[in-house]
Amino acid sequence: xxxxxxxxxxxxxxxxxxxxxxxxxxxxxxxxxxxxxxxxxxxxxxxxxxxxxxxxxxxxxxxxxxxxxxxxxxxxxxxxxxxxxxxxxxxxxxxxxxxxxxxxxxxxxxxxxxxxxxxxxxxxxxxxxxxxxxxxxxxxxxxxxxxxxxxxxxxxxxxxxxxxxxxxxxxxxxxxxxxxxxxxxxxxxxxxxxxxxxxxxxxxxxxxxxxxxxxxxxxxxxxxxxxxxxxxxxxxxxxxxxxxxxxxxxxxxxxxxxxxxxxxxxxxxxxxxxxxxxxxxxxxxxxxxxxxxxxxxxxxxxxxxxxxxxxxxxxxxxxxxx
Numbered sequence: 550x551x552x553x554x555x556x557x558x559x560x561x562x563x564x565x566x567x568x569x570x571x572x573x574x575x576x577x578x579x580x581x582x583x584x585x586x587x588x589x590x591x592x593x594x595x596x597x598x599x600x601x602x603x604x605x606x607x608x609x610x611x612x613x614x615x616x617x618x619x620x621x622x623x624x625x626x627x628x629x630x631x632x633x634x635x636x637x638x639x640x641x642x643x644x645x646x647x648x649x650x651x652x653x654x655x656x657x658x659x660x661x662x663x664x665x666x667x668x669x670x671x672x673x674x675x676x677x678x679x680x681x682x683x684x685x686x687x688x689x690x691x692x693x694x695x696x697x698x699x700x701x702x703x704x705x706x707x708x709x710x711x712x713x714x715x716x717x718x719x720x721x722x723x724x725x726x727x728x729x730x731x732x733x734x735x736x737x738x739x740x741x742x743x744x745x746x747x748x749x750x751x752x753x754x755x756x757x758x759x760x761x762x763x764x765x766x767x768x769x770x771x772x773x774x775x776x777x778x779x780x781x782x783x784x785x786x787x788x789x790x791x792x793x794x795x796x797x798x799x800x801x802x803x804x805x806x807x808x809x810x811x812x813x814x815x816x817x818x819x820x821x822x823x824x825x826x827x828x829x830x831x832x833x834x835x836x837x838x839x840x841x842x843x844x845x846x847x848x849x850x851x852x853x854x855x856x857x858x859x860x861x862x863x864x865x866x867x868x869x870x871x
Contacts, residue, residue, distance in 0.1 A: 552655040553658055554658070555638050556640065557661070563684045566844070567660060569603045571858075573604060574852065643673045727830070736795075736800050753823065774796050796826050
């Protein structure tokens with residue numbers, strides 16, 4: 550069967566998330582899905598590990614390690630994928646993607662951003678192109694896509710497969726990601742350390758009633774001075790606080806520690822003042838991978854609601870050359 554190659558216009562455009570989501574959707578009880586990663590992708594090994602982690606419970610989804618490295622016989626190297634429906638994470642390099650598609654008689658799904666030179670890049674894939682998906686679409690760009698981009702693509706006979714909204718959840722780190730990045734030290738148990746933190750709040754001069762302030766966002770990590778037990782307690786008194794980071798290397802007083810244990814909210818001591826810690830967190834986002842089940846579940850929901858899956862299924866059953 551012809552494989553589907555997921556390509557992009559630039560690195561870190563969401564190829565792994567789309568590969569995992571499509572495989573998750575198609576990997577039903579009656580359909581085996583084989584998944585590979587193009588070795589020219591500089592993050593190939595990490596992407597394979599992330600996809601394995603995301604699809605570990607989907608028995609019908611299998612990651613093949615039999616991809617070519619410097620091999621001229623790509624069909625032989627990807628023989629496992631060709632035996633069933635196959636999805637390959639490509640790269641942002643047109644030449645590599647086209648070479649693979651031509652050797653395996655596959656189709657290419659191109660992930661783009663709204664501001665890319667979409668038509669000219671899509672043309673480079675010629676008859677191998679299945680269509681394009683626009684990723685990271687902000688709310689104010691939806692009108693432009695529906696009223697400008699789609700007519701332009703239709704005019705050039707380029708299939709528009711759908712769009713994925715810009716969601717901060719995909720950039721969310723887990724509690725353990727933050728602890729490792731800040732070189733922090735747990736002073737409680739590592740409660741729910743794989744949970745995601747969608748937001749951060751600084752506990753400083755809180756003018757509102759404490760619990761009200763710390764309830765304004767979901768899944769919050771609170772950064773607060775280690776010598777402010779009053780603010781720490783306020784943060785502990787809301788279910789929306791998922792972790793508290795105590796700055797200046799100061800451990801909490803006994804009654805704060807007790808409340809955190811009762812609420813099963815981890816307390817983490819970090820060095821530096823509150824401003825230093827907030828600045829360090831700005832460097833964390835580029836390091837966050839798509840490797841969390843909660844992110845996959847949400848991405849699957851978005852793909853089902855915004856992408857033409859039927860065209861993708863048809864592409865996996867019919868070669869471009871017929």
